[in-house]
Amino acid sequence: MSQASNIMRLVLLQLKGSRDKTANVLNAINKIEEAVKKHQPRLVTLPECFNCPYGTKYFREYAEQIPDGYTSQQLSKIALDNQVYIVGGTIPELGENDAVYNTCTVWGPTGDLLGKHRKMHLFDIDVKGGIRFKESETLSAGNDFTIISIDGHKIGIGICYDIRFEEMARLYRNSGCEMIIYPAAFNMTTGPLHWELLQRARANDNQLFVVTTSPARDTSAEYVAYGHSMIVDPWAKVVKTAGEGEEVLAADIDFALVEQVRQQIPLFSQRRLDLYSTEKKSK
Numbered sequence: 369m370s371q372a373s374n375i376m377r378l379v380l381l382q383l384k385g386s387r388d389k390t391a392n393v394l395n396a397i398n399k400i401e402e403a404v405k406k407h408q409p410r411l412v413t414l415p416e417c418f419n420c421p422y423g424t425k426y427f428r429e430y431a432e433q434i435p436d437g438y439t440s441q442q443l444s445k446i447a448l449d450n451q452v453y454i455v456g457g458t459i460p461e462l463g464e465n466d467a468v469y470n471t472c473t474v475w476g477p478t479g480d481l482l483g484k485h486r487k488m489h490l491f492d493i494d495v496k497g498g499i500r501f502k503e504s505e506t507l508s509a510g511n512d513f514t515i516i517s518i519d520g521h522k523i524g525i526g527i528c529y530d531i532r533f534e535e536m537a538r539l540y541r542n543s544g545c546e547m548i549i550y551p552a553a554f555n556m557t558t559g560p561l562h563w564e565l566l567q568r569a570r571a572n573d574n575q576l577f578v579v580t581t582s583p584a585r586d587t588s589a590e591y592v593a594y595g596h597s598m599i600v601d602p603w604a605k606v607v608k609t610a611g612e613g614e615e616v617l618a619a620d621i622d623f624a625l626v627e628q629v630r631q632q633i634p635l636f637s638q639r640r641l642d643l644y645s646t647e648k649k650s651k
């Protein structure tokens with residue numbers, strides 16, 4: 369693909385996880401290699417918590433330093449060997465002062481770490497008769513926005529629950545992003561109702577591509593992921609969606625669509641900033 373091209377080929381890997389970290393990482397590595405051979409993507413994305421079961425009791429045990437830990441080193445090598453960008457899902461990260469984060473790493477074709485996003489909004493919910501989850505029992509929240517650039521296109525990174533916070537997506541749009549990628553693991557309570565809705569809403573509000581990558585559904589797991597990894601375009605149209613099992617989703621997306629939608633429905637020059645605003649604060 370030429371550097372100036374607006375077309376980018378994506379591969380989303382919806383992967384099944386297990387309690388065996390090494391097996392999970394090797395599965396991801398093998399699937400990346402196969403997908404590169406078959407589809408020649410520019411960018412490959414992985415699911416949230418792809419090397420670890422999704423559960424607060426597991427995060428510290430599976431946590432690794434970034435970029436020195438095993439999973440980071442494997443992702444760096446496979447990106448370099450295959451000359452591909454990788455949005456490496458998420459892994460539990462062992463950070464400063466012994467804090468643990470739910471973190472997405474992004475790797476370039478040189479094997480370099482291009483960015484690291486720590487989930488900003490921790491998934492603490494209690495839906496009666498549905499699901500209770502409290503990430504803050506063991507995780508700390510990140511404080512930084514993460515934008516990477518691929519072939520001149522800015523891409524914002526968020527993680528799962530982050531998608532519910534429209535201000536974050538707006539700030540990415542205001543910073544020039546044309547796509548937001550969310551590694552994510554919705555569940556069987558909120559998934560059917562909110563998964564597609566939130567993606568189409570963020571895409572529609574901000575006139576950009578939204579990409580999510582979920583683990584495959586495993587009904588024997590303690591946390592059952594919804595699946596349905598998805599690509600939504602700036603018209604809020606679902607371009608491609610996976611089912612529930614392990615799946616490889618490949619698609620060419622055209623960034624020219626971003627400008628077309630923004631010109632035809634010029635929300636961002638029509639906003640009444642004299643009456644309201646969304647502002648970034650530093651912490």
Ligand SMILES: O=C(O)CCC(=O)C(=O)O
Pocket residue numbers: 416490491527528529530532552553554555558559562
């Ligand atoms: O927002 C939701 O319903 C699910 C969020 C989630 O599973 C997560 O943040 O990991």
